[in-house]
Amino acid sequence: MSVVLDPAAERIPAPPVPAKPRGRTAALRRFLPYLRPHRNKIAAATALAILAVLTEIVIPLLIARIIDGPIAGGHYGSAIPLIAVVLALGLLQALGTWGRRRMVARPAAEFEVAMRAKIFGKLQRLAIGNHDSWESGQLLSRAMDDLATLRRFVAFAGPFLVLHMVIVPVGLLVLWILIPPLGAAFTVLAVPIVAACYRFVQRYEVASRRSQDQSGDLATIAEESAQGIRVLKAFGRGPFLAARFVRQARELRGTEMVKVRLDATLWSTMVGLPQLAIVFALGYGGYAVVHGQMSLGTLVAGITLATFLQWPIIWTGFLLSELNDASTASDRYWEIQDIPLLITDPPDPDPLPAAVRGDLRLEHVRFAFPGARAEVLRDVTLHVRPGETVALVGAIGSGKTALLNLIPRLYDVTGGSLTVDGVEVSRLRLDDLRTVVTAAFEEPVLFSASVRENVALGEPEATDADVRAALEIAQATEFVEQLPWGLDTRIGEQGLSLSGGQRQRLALARAVLGARAGGSAGRVLVLDDPLSALDVDTEERVQARLRSVLAGATTLLVAHRPSTAALADRVALLADGRIVAEGEHDQLLRTSTRYRELMGGA
Template identity: 55%
Template sequence: MSTVDSPTPRSTLASLRRLGPYVRQVRRPMAWSALAALGASGAGLVIPLVTQRVVDSITRGGGLRALVPLLALALVVGLAEAGLILVRRRVIARPTATLEKTMRDDLYAHLQRLPVAFHDRWQGGQLLSRAVSDLTTIRLFLAFGAIFMVVNALTVLLGAVVLVVLWPPFGLVAVGLVVPMVFLSSLFEGRYKTVARLSQDQVGDLATRVEESVLGVRVIKAFGRGPGFTARFAAESAALRRTEITKVKILAVLWAAIIALPEIAIGATLLIGGIGVGQGHLSLGALVAAVTTVVYLQWPIDSLGWLLAEANKTASASDRYWEVRDAASTITEPTRPRPLPTPVRGALSLRDVHFTYPDATEPVLRGIDLEIAPGETVALVGLTGSGKTTLTTLVPRLFDVTGGAVLLDGVDVRELSTSVLRAHVATAFEDPVLFSASVRENVALGPGEVTDAQVREALEVAHCWEFVQELPWGVDTRIGEQGLSLSGGQRQRLALARAVLGRPDVLVLDDPLSALDVHTEAEVERALQQVLAGVTSLVVAHRPSTVALADRVALLQDGRITAVGTHSELLATSAAYRHVIASDTSELSRT
């Protein structure tokens, strides 16, 4: 797996046992299904005994009157077997489908709780394969494989008892069936589970490759990298093919051995039974019944290889599912959340804030101190890599500080429930993330009920209303995955509209005008002047025109704020500030 460390291997039984909390939810349907399946198998084993009576009756000169009840019994038993099979399927289908839905819902909810740091480490395809294919594997095993592993094992044991009852020497045949099965099962488990896990991880990597290629198709085509990406995909696909072939080779050996067991057992039954009949120790009917019993046991024995493969595959799917579920959220809810003072003023304080990314050795922020008064707009300026974007993620707790504190109205944001915090703090990112949904749904993404009037107001503030009205269905137009049917400026303005919807108390804008042309920038800036009035705002700025919107400017250098003042004050007193502004202006002129 390319995104996370390989997990510590565990036994198949231990991996399957982790599904216990979910299996308990369907234990009754599974029990009824198992009883129905066992009843069907038991009914099937009655047929050989009926066959014995029929053959013995014929060989002893019994007439039609003696055969009729036996034939009627065989018909009833056959119908009972078919009916029990129907019951088994009907009983188990809906509960296991519900279990799969519950597990998928729990996984998705947990993904939403996990911090941004987790999602930075994991590939989307890996998470997708766990949420879809792995859970389907688990459902199918619980609905069929787990039940028949037990039922078929009991059927084989019951068949062995029938053989011994028919004639004790047939016990040798029973031992010849059961002992090799146990040995092959223990020999097979470890090897197949390792390969099955590798295959599932490779499927996740392949899904990631497809996802990235689809989302980045414009870049791939623009740089003529289609053949290169195709070659990479082909290499990963070939690796998956090799793994699947290895799985087939392991299964081939196992199945060949297991399928041979009933064939050998039939020959042994005929040999032992023939000797018994010849010596007068066994009736012909008992021999026919014994052979019929062994033939009936072919399916339970032959299926063992497939069921073992499914058990190991499901164990790997369980491990992969719990790898994500076990991931701890570092953004934890306080045990006793503190309320914000009423009314919320929006005073924002950063006190001796330090931050180091997970697995990093050097801090990004080193002792940030900044006070933003209610209704004040502060622009955050600095060269690339100075920590501007990182600082903006700490306010809504996308990351938690590793030192110091961020306070809203005097309350540490870590002492607020995240729902309350994010209801009062809105964010617009430099890279506008839009979803495959309507314009209305993208803008009204935040918590709470949103009216059409509020959506229109936000669109007008972000200067979106005009181009949205020109879309085929206006605000109800679906804008496609990632909003790629829109221009970069249009996507950024929609993200800005989402942030300003509902007039939040604190607004965090990460370079909100970077993708706008000069004409649109001027119009949006005029609208922003209205929005920012009375709203506490922290704005990452690169353009001098954006800086001009702020009441004060904070200069960030190498993870520290080195100067704070108005734009004109810093131009007059800070050479570093003049250098940053000149660098950003030069960069903009080149673009």
């Protein structure tokens, strides 16, 4: 992945997505079908939470009876049954809290896993052009951080929002019955609380989205810096990237401080206003008790209930923050899911021929990268016969790699026809097409897995003997045997623990294994300058072994060296978006000035 060193570089804009449904929670509601399998457990957990909290409303009423009855009358023994009921309710509350946590934990975790799998699957199905339009950090933050936020909402914030919608009205109703003036005071104070909540939601939503986007940008810089550490060290640009990272981290900190200030304002409102009602209850209640207008037990019950009610009100501020974060996370999640798939299986696919020959034909093919105005390929006509090897030669930027990407449908042609055995590649199922087409790219991509897993990526059923045979052809056996655990050695992320030539030979071995699986006849090999990182001696040995593989497969390979072009039965010269010359390597050296210049005058 490239490292962007331009301090003025802007974040690459994401591609347009379909308009979201209106409403702040519309994106959250789209998850309901995926929560439906867990609805019974989530509903039961919420019911347990409501039951546990309702006991806190009943307990003050029992305390009032204890104070006004047995304690006021001096009959302390008769208070024991009521005290036992209070203890039982306290135990019920504890069991309800324990049960809620136990019941909601698994559904929330399973929901998170299912949504992670869904977004990972979507990322795998998106066209390469879509991936080119997104920064990797943005995709990573949506698949990881945003889903963790959604899991917390499902497990905690969501059920408690429902809980408070039940508990606060019930508590206020009981308070109105016990002490009507105190109930009225709480109801009046609800107006500024609601206004504060409304203002908070409007402003926090913007800050929350900005924060999560900035987190994605920061993840991109961290990832690119880790992957490009060799380049940064070689050019001494580590301090520059560090300064850029710190600058964006400070921007994120500023956004987080905006969120903190909004939270602080809301929390102070939520905490302060209910205290006014409690102060009013103490003053009014004390006066009423002294003048015989209210019993002491009723006052104690009312103040206890008012104290209890202030906590759901206070926690509403935190829950609203979580709701906004979850709403923003769901918006970002569905932005990925709503991207239309550009490269898919056709509705009514054509079958592969019973006997695949590997006849590859391009007729008047045109191609432009998504969003680009200029076409890279304008009128390419090329026929690669079954079992033939054709080298594709051209200047840098002539579209060689783009042309190769069209064959396995990593991109789709924008005009013309591309067929395998007479069937348009767009008419084949992607799995069928990519079973026939095997590719190796100039920039070898390896995964944090064993050597065996990397080489057998396209043929997971391959035996160790198959893998070793492919490594032998790619001249990779010697260095693989020197690795600490041979085929079982994990080669590290992107294979950066290996040299460029070693990585390229493993990628070539992967392509060779794919071509040899079930016999190379009928297979289409697409090789993007597969020997560019090899020294002359190793290249010569690889070529000698590679000829046996190419002999049975239809091969189109990009070549920059005369030795690579000499591997081919025929060479096609690509220039100005079209094939301008074809012939054998030696023939083109004699007849084409442009080809001779590209081959260095060989």
